[in-house]
Amino acid sequence: MRKGSTGLGSFVVFKYMSIFQSALDQLKTAAQACNLDKGVWEVLKSPQRIIQLSLPLKRDSGVVEVFEAYRVQYNNARGPFKGGIRFHPEASLDEVMALAFWMTIKCAVADLPYGGAKGGIKLDPKTLSEHELEHLTRSYTRALRSDIGPKTDIPAPDVNTNAKIMGWIVDEFSNLSGEFKPAVVTGKPLSLGGSEGRERATGTGGFYILLEVLKKIKKDPKETTVVLQGLGNVGYWFAKEAAKHGVKIIGVADSKGGIYDKRGVGMDIDEVMATKKSKGLSAGCYCNGSVCDCNNYQSLSNEELLEMPCDVLVPAALEGQITRDNAERIKAPIILELANGPVTFEADEILNKKEIMVVPDVLANAGGVVGSYMEWVQNLYGYSWTEDEVISRMKDKLGTAFNAIWQAHQEKKLLLRTAAFVVALKRLEDSLKGRGTV
Numbered sequence: 540m541r542k543g544s545t546g547l548g549s550f551v552v553f554k555y556m557s558i559f560q561s562a563l564d565q566l567k568t569a570a571q572a573c574n575l576d577k578g579v580w581e582v583l584k585s586p587q588r589i590i591q592l593s594l595p596l597k598r599d600s601g602v603v604e605v606f607e608a609y610r611v612q613y614n615n616a617r618g619p620f621k622g623g624i625r626f627h628p629e630a631s632l633d634e635v636m637a638l639a640f641w642m643t644i645k646c647a648v649a650d651l652p653y654g655g656a657k658g659g660i661k662l663d664p665k666t667l668s669e670h671e672l673e674h675l676t677r678s679y680t681r682a683l684r685s686d687i688g689p690k691t692d693i694p695a696p697d698v699n700t701n702a703k704i705m706g707w708i709v710d711e712f713s714n715l716s717g718e719f720k721p722a723v724v725t726g727k728p729l730s731l732g733g734s735e736g737r738e739r740a741t742g743t744g745g746f747y748i749l750l751e752v753l754k755k756i757k758k759d760p761k762e763t764t765v766v767l768q769g770l771g772n773v774g775y776w777f778a779k780e781a782a783k784h785g786v787k788i789i790g791v792a793d794s795k796g797g798i799y800d801k802r803g804v805g806m807d808i809d810e811v812m813a814t815k816k817s818k819g820l821s822a823g824c825y826c827n828g829s830v831c832d833c834n835n836y837q838s839l840s841n842e843e844l845l846e847m848p849c850d851v852l853v854p855a856a857l858e859g860q861i862t863r864d865n866a867e868r869i870k871a872p873i874i875l876e877l878a879n880g881p882v883t884f885e886a887d888e889i890l891n892k893k894e895i896m897v898v899p900d901v902l903a904n905a906g907g908v909v910g911s912y913m914e915w916v917q918n919l920y921g922y923s924w925t926e927d928e929v930i931s932r933m934k935d936k937l938g939t940a941f942n943a944i945w946q947a948h949q950e951k952k953l954l955l956r957t958a959a960f961v962v963a964l965k966r967l968e969d970s971l972k973g974r975g976t977v
């Protein structure tokens with residue numbers, strides 16, 4: 540248990556290195572850097588609302604199982620709560636709280652009219668049939684029927700969730716509402732009001748941020764090598780965009796392990812994906828295969844891959860991957876956080892001493908929620924934008940966010956993460972003051 544040291548007495552129930560605690564330590568660092576109003580700190584150090592559920596599911600076998608589920612509505616000072624839903628065996632309240640907090644910061648970084656939220660169901664979706672997955676998603680939606688909605692809280696995909704699952708939520712929520720309400724979620728299928736470009740938005744946006752960083756440090760993308768941890772939707776689209784610009788992906792890992800291209804030539808990500816998919820899909824959408832099935836590369840563990848030499852390390856899987864235990868061994872001079880929270884607070888300090896630049900999640904992966912915002916606006920106003928329109932608007936938003944953060948980083952000599960938080964905190968403070976909350 541942690542007590543007293545950060546003045547966060549109300550959180551003593553959490554373990555010393557809980558993810559939420561690590562997120563609050565980031566907040567505290569930024570709060571000190573910008574001399575944050577005490578009232579704003581008080582409001583932002585805990586979530587507004589926590590919804591905790593036990594969802595029963597009658598399995599195809601007839602056996603009943605109960606699944607833990609959450610929705611944390613962290614803060615809505617700037618607009619409706621916004622954030623994804625993840626399906627993962629390690630999902631926990633602590634994790635969902637941290638993720639909901641980061642959504643609050645991320646939406647403010649991108650200057651979107653949203654607050655922050657996150658949801659999760661603790662399960663391994665690969666062990667369920669498609670029918671079971673649909674049933675559970677629908678009962679989660681029914682349980683949250685009064686808590687979510689186009690103007691209150693708008694979920695989206697996150698780890699192990701996708702457009703198909705969002706489609707089930709649209710259907711269930713619309714049936715309960717008695718009218719078609721596609722704007723209740725983003726990241727849904729095109730046929731239900733989804734947006735062109737949303738699927739690739741996080742990965743493409745992440746690459747765009749990397750290009751901005753390379754420009755600042757005057758490094759040629761064609762001379763840049765990347766090691767990528769995670770080949771889900773985000774990692775895949777990042778790699779596709781990287782290849783277009785001549786950046787070489789020399790290593791990649793998924794949950795089963797990694798592969799590394801010793802020759803430094805670079806991998807064809809579609810070829811790697813095809814091998815991963817060749818063993819079939821479970822529950823209709825999860826690959827049974829792995830990048831490790833590609834036998835023309837050096838195979839190594841997921842942990843080893845993080846420590847391989849490269850110019851940019853891109854963790855695009857889960858939080859807590861670079862910690863005080865392995866930070867010292869990281870060789871990449873730049874880390875681009877495409878996952879949420881892959882570098883812990885303690886690791887940040889070690890990486891900083893090693894002069895490794897960490898491009899924070901709240902900027903690097905903000906393309907996803909910016910894409911979501913474009914989808915939501917189209918739903919609310921009946922617009923229909925092309926992929927080019929969506930991606931170019933997203934790039935504008937990300938470019939503005941990047942410039943504000945880079946300026947704070949240079950002028951105030953802040954780490955990029957702290958600079959991003961400082962930019963976001965100013966906006967949150969303005970909204971909280973505008974409402975009279977503080």
Ligand code: GLU
Pocket residue numbers: 621622623624645693694695696697698725879904905907908909911
């Ligand atoms: N799950 C994504 C994230 O962590 C997207 C959230 C959204 O679009 O609401 O940023």
